[in-house]
Every structure is written in structure tokens, then in C-alpha cells.
Amino acid sequence: MKVIRDPVHGYIELDELALSLIDTPLMQRLRRIKQLGLSSLVYPGANHTRFEHSLGVMHLASMLMNQLNNISIDEKNELRAAALLHDIGHGPYSHVTEGTIKYYTRKKHDDVREVLKRDEIADILHEHNLDPETVAKHIKGETALGQILNSEIDVDRMDYLVRDAHYTGVTFGLVDYERLIHEMEIFGKKLVVRWGGLKAAESLLLSRFLMYPSVYYHHVSRIAETMYIRAIQNLIDREILSPFGLNKLDDISLFEVIRSDDDYAGELGRRIEERKLFKRALRVGFQSLGVDVLKYRDNVERIEIELAEMADIDSKYILIDIPGTPEIEEMKALIRTDSKMQHLDDVSQVVATLEQAHRDNWRMGVYTPKEYRDIVGKVARDFFEVKKPPKQYRLTEY
Numbered sequence: 001m002k003v004i005r006d007p008v009h010g011y012i013e014l015d016e017l018a019l020s021l022i023d024t025p026l027m028q029r030l031r032r033i034k035q036l037g038l039s040s041l042v043y044p045g046a047n048h049t050r051f052e053h054s055l056g057v058m059h060l061a062s063m064l065m066n067q068l069n070n071i072s073i074d075e076k077n078e079l080r081a082a083a084l085l086h087d088i089g090h091g092p093y094s095h096v097t098e099g100t101i102k103y104y105t106r107k108k109h110d111d112v113r114e115v116l117k118r119d120e121i122a123d124i125l126h127e128h129n130l131d132p133e134t135v136a137k138h139i140k141g142e143t144a145l146g147q148i149l150n151s152e153i154d155v156d157r158m159d160y161l162v163r164d165a166h167y168t169g170v171t172f173g174l175v176d177y178e179r180l181i182h183e184m185e186i187f188g189k190k191l192v193v194r195w196g197g198l199k200a201a202e203s204l205l206l207s208r209f210l211m212y213p214s215v216y217y218h219h220v221s222r223i224a225e226t227m228y229i230r231a232i233q234n235l236i237d238r239e240i241l242s243p244f245g246l247n248k249l250d251d252i253s254l255f256e257v258i259r260s261d262d263d264y265a266g267e268l269g270r271r272i273e274e275r276k277l278f279k280r281a282l283r284v285g286f287q288s289l290g291v292d293v294l295k296y297r298d299n300v301e302r303i304e305i306e307l308a309e310m311a312d313i314d315s316k317y318i319l320i321d322i323p324g325t326p327e328i329e330e331m332k333a334l335i336r337t338d339s340k341m342q343h344l345d346d347v348s349q350v351v352a353t354l355e356q357a358h359r360d361n362w363r364m365g366v367y368t369p370k371e372y373r374d375i376v377g378k379v380a381r382d383f384f385e386v387k388k389p390p391k392q393y394r395l396t397e398y
Contacts, residue, residue: 001013001014001015002014002019004055006052006055006056006059007166008056008159008162008163008166009056009059009060012055012056012058012059013059013062015080016128017077017080017081017124017128017130018058018080018084020124020127020128021081021084021085021121021124022084024120024121024124025120026085026088026115026120026121027051027054027084027085027088028051029088029250030049030050030051030054030087030088030090031049031051032049032250032251032252033049033050033051033087033090033091033092033093033094033250033251034046034047034048034049034050034093034094034251035048035049035050035052035053035094035160035163035164035167036048036094036164036167036168036215036216036221037093037094037095037096037221037225038093038096038221038224038225038228038272039168039215039216039218039221041220041221041224041272041275041277042215042218042220042221043167043168043169043170043215045167045168045169046164046167046168046215047167048163048164048167050087050090050094052163053087053159053160053163054083054084054085054086054087055084056159056163057083057084057086057149057155057156057159058080058083058084059159060083060155060158060159060177060181061079061080061082061083061148061149061155062076062080062083063155063178063181064148064155064181064184065079065145065148067181067182068185068186071145074129074130075145077128077130078130078131078134078135078138078145079138079145079146079148079149081125081128081130081135082135082136082138082139082146082149083149083155085112085116085121085135085139086110086139086149086150086156087109088112088115089107089108089109089110089111089112089115089247090109090247091109091246091247091249092246092249092250092251092253092254092255093225093228093251093254096225096228096229097229097232097246097247097254099229100229100232100233100236100243100246101243101246101247103243104236104243104244105243105244105247109247110139110140110150111140112136112139113132113133113136116132116133116135116136117132117133138150141154144186144189144190144191145186147186147190147191148191151191151333152329152330152331152332152333152334152344153180153184153191153193153201153204153330153333153344154191155177155181157204157208157330158175158177158180158181158204159177161175161204161207161208161211162175162177164211164215165207165211165215168215170210170211170214170215172206172207172210172211172214172215174203174207175200175203175204175207176199176200176203177200177204179197179199179200180193180197180200180201180203180204182197183195183196183197183200184197185336187336187341190334190341191334192333192334192335192336192341193333193334193335193336193344194335194336195335195336195337195338197335198335198344198347198348201330201333201335201344201348201351202348202350202351204330205328205330205331205344205350205351205354206350206354208328208330209328209354209357209358209361212326212358212361213361217323217361217363219280219283219363219365220277222321222323222363222365223277223278223279223280223319223321223365223367224272224277226278226319226321226365226367227268227271227272227277227278227319227367228258228268228269228272230268230319231258231261231264231265231266231268231269231272232246232254232258232265234263234264234265234268235257235258235261235265238263238265240257240261240265241257255269255273259273264316277367278317278319278367278368278369279367279368279369279370279373280365280366280367280373281318281366281367281368281372281373281374281376281377281380282364282365282366282376282377282380282381282384282386283363283364283365283366284363284364284384284386285360285361285362285363285364286359286360286362287360287387288386288387288388289364289384289385289386289387291325293322293364293384294322294324294325296320296322297322297324300320300322301315303320303383304318304319304320306383307320307366307376307379307380307383310379310382310383311372311375311376311378311379312375313368313372313375313376317368317369317372318366318367318368318372318376319366319367319368320364320365320366320367321364321365321366321367322364323362323363323364326358326359326361326362327358328354328355328358330344331343331344331345331351331352331354331355332344332345335347364384366380
């Protein structure tokens, strides 16, 4: 048994199984995958990686399992292995490349069955009498125990919220995860929170709600990520980069491919590297657009060409960013009282109000170089028929 010092959780214990998995190339690759993608362009301290996050998830999963009854040693080892390996399917810069990888491979980052069944990882699991298929199911949340890692309220969310808050320096990551873990149990093959953990569950949702506009969907991060995704797509279209090998690369190796390009992808890469990013020509929410704007998500490049023609500029200098429908999965977490189980949003007025507030945080963006901002903003507002916000009157005007 060894211990390591983690800045978030203190000392984390590593047994022989954990040490063996950590020393594999697949786990070591996570040291070179930033947890928050390009958020360090906004928060300079946000350079933490998927590697330390995976250690933190294993630590919290162990805490939760230690208080559950009727769990065998092998089951605990399976879940600890799953916790360590749950992010090995991530591509470079984490969620930045996930959409591209999923589009071509039809697999999300937690679809790791084939990876676990071959080479060194499979050998280690077999040496410890663990089934790779069961570990893969835990990672997907397809088992009762797997819900500890992947469900409405899980240890993955707990760790990334407190870790991301720590490294960005924001004050929104105050999640009482120790209390929350203490009040969780497997009940009827479902992971539930007992009534005594309600306030801790509320703190987790409030933290996530506040982190989204401040960190995860900060406009500078969204601009940089949109530029980066477009650079990758350009390389794929020109057959310089294979989308089927993306999840084997790390941040450094992928950026070198982009940096060495002497065309559009390289230009975007150099802009990101020097922080000469595109600017916001338009950034508005549902209040100004209506939810019908989501219908444009599948035709973004066609609209970029149309806007470019209206503005009389090259279409490669207009990028449209339309995020998906905002959702808070945690609202449907189960709270167990003495008499019955209810969804979290049914027992908490605080949580029930977050759904609409979360939608109010949603923003669509149209990005362009600084010199084109005014003209692109004008044509974008006309195209999307942006409504003017209601006038705010001052008391002196009455």
C-alpha cells in the first residue's frame, strides 16, 4: 500500500491493483489530457488533468463503498478499477474533442469495452480475478454499483466540481461531498440519497449551476473550443488527421499536428496559442431567440457561408456555436424518506427553480476576428431575428 498527496482530498491510498493500472500507458496518457480543455486561457491555474481527477474519483468511490453493506472484496476491486479507468476513453482536451470523436466512431468516452479487453489492462484485471466486461459495465453505470460512478449524482461529479473550483480559484465548488457520501446507499438496486443528505445534494446542484456560466461555458472558453474543433475538422476533411485515432492522442501531440499545418487549421492553432482569439459578434440566449434556434444546430456551416456572403467576408472567419439543450440530470436523483422515494426536484424548491434558471444561462455565439465584429454582428442579428431586450427604465424617467 502506498499513499500520495492530493491537493483536494489529502492522502489517497493506492493498493497493488491501483498501482499496476496507474503504470499503464493508457493511464499515464491522462497526465497529458487537461481536465478543463482550454479553460486555462481564462483561468491560468486550470491546468489539472484527467489523471488526478481519476485518482480522486477512485478515492471517493472507495469512501462510499466502505459504508455500504454486503459488498465483496472483488466487487470493491472492480469498482476501484472502474473508477481509475473511467476516463481512458477521453480524447485530447477532454470534452473539446468528444463531439467529433462520437460523430465518427459513434462512441462516447465511457464506451471502453474493447479497450479493457485487450493488452496490458486486460492482463492486470485478469491477474486480480476481475472481469473486464463487468468493469466496463460499471463505467457505463449499467450496474447497481456502477451508479456510484455514473448516475444522476455520482462521485465523478463530486470530484470534478470541487477539483475544478480549486484549480480555477472560483468559490462555487463548495460541495459537502463527505456528508453526501455518508447519506447515500444502494436501495432496490438504485443509488439513492437519504433524507439527511438533501441539503448536501442541493449544494452539489447549486455548485454545478454556478460553475456552468462562470467556468464550463465561459465565453472565452467557448470561442477557443469552437476554433479548436473547427481546426480539427479542417484537418480531417483534408485527410491529414484520422478521426478514428483521435482518442489515442494527447493534448500535446494533437496540438503539434495543428501547429505544423500551413493552412486554415494552422492559422486557428496559432491564434489559440498566442491568445489572439475570435471575438463575440453575437452572444444571446433563448430570451432573444426562442428555442427554435436549436433547429440550426445541424446546418451551422451552411449558415456561416450565408452570413459571410451577407457580410462580404470569407466564411472561414465566421464561427457559429449553438450548444445543445441545457439539462440538469441531477434533478432526477432519488431521495429516500421513511415512506417513499421521490425525485430531488419534487422535494426541493431550490432544485425545482434551477431548471429554468439553467435555461436562462444558455447562450448561442457567433464569433469572428475583431475587425469583422460589427458587420458580422449586424448580419447575424438580422439572420437570427434577434429580439431587442425590453428597455430598462430609471426611476428618474417617471
